[in-house]
Amino acid sequence: MSGRGLGHTGGTLDKLESIPGYSTRLKKDEFIKGLNSIGFCMIGQSERIVPADRKMYALRDVTGTVESIPLITASILSKKFAEGADALVFDVKCGSGAFMKTAEDAAALANSLVKTGTELNKKIVAVISDMENPLGRMVGNFLEVREAVECLHGRGDEDLIELSIRLASWMVTAGGITKDRMSAEELCREKLEDGSAYRKFLDNVDFQGGSVEVVENPDKGPKSKYTIRLKSTSEGYIAGIDAYRIGRASVILGAGRAKKGDTVLPGVGIELIKKKGDCVKEGEDLCMIYFDDPVQCNEAEKIIHSAYSYSEKPFKKKGRIIKEITMS
8 A cells, every 4th residue: 555756755656557557546346356366456545544544644744743753653554554464564764865864763763663563463674774865776657667677677776676675575574485584585586587576567567457568668658758868067976866856856857746636747757877886077977857848857957966966086885775673
């Protein structure tokens, strides 16, 4: 059960629905059928699912308690428990592109989720991951679908595959399929290599009305009207790419919502050609911008340029995973 994008954050439902025909508006019996026949389904919240949480969130908004960790914990777990899950794996992000800006705040939320869920007899794991820099190379709805498909073929961005495998392996472990995470990781990599993970995704796309043809041939999917290569105005090693600013630029292009009710454009977004740690010379390509409106593109360009910082010396890149928390 996922949400839609708002502000600089992307929405899982928007990304999936950028696949032509894909619908997350399933009725209860359809959802159960999908779970039984495929093993997973993707839906959004409704008026009938955890209605108290919707009211509580409205109260938090007007009482200045949106950032209250106990209330965030209750909000998150109520939705997951309503789904009937026996085990949960949380990706708690921290950094400029995340709700929790510091590792300390992310750890506080992760510990609260794990402790509360465990006390309610659920198997809970929280993985704290770095979102100071954008994850993967694509930012935008169908662009991210394309990248996800590349990962399912084992060819995706190294950071994105690393985190996805780690989260999936914890899910396999929490679900009791393997005894430990390392053997679960081996199993997950096997499922990527033999193509079964990709085929399972195709089964879901077909069940939820999406175009399998487009997933198998992404060039037939949504496209922007124009593209432009953004050139570097500096040189050196890329010390960082501010995820929040990249997210804001993507919203300006139309990939996200400035306010609830805005429509999103499935084909627009940003492709990061150079990432943190890469060496770049002045005039080299930093990224590709996919856009429909030249005025919006001009505004986004300025923000993207400001997102990049540079270092004169090379440095060792760190992994995405900061910490893992379990009660076992």
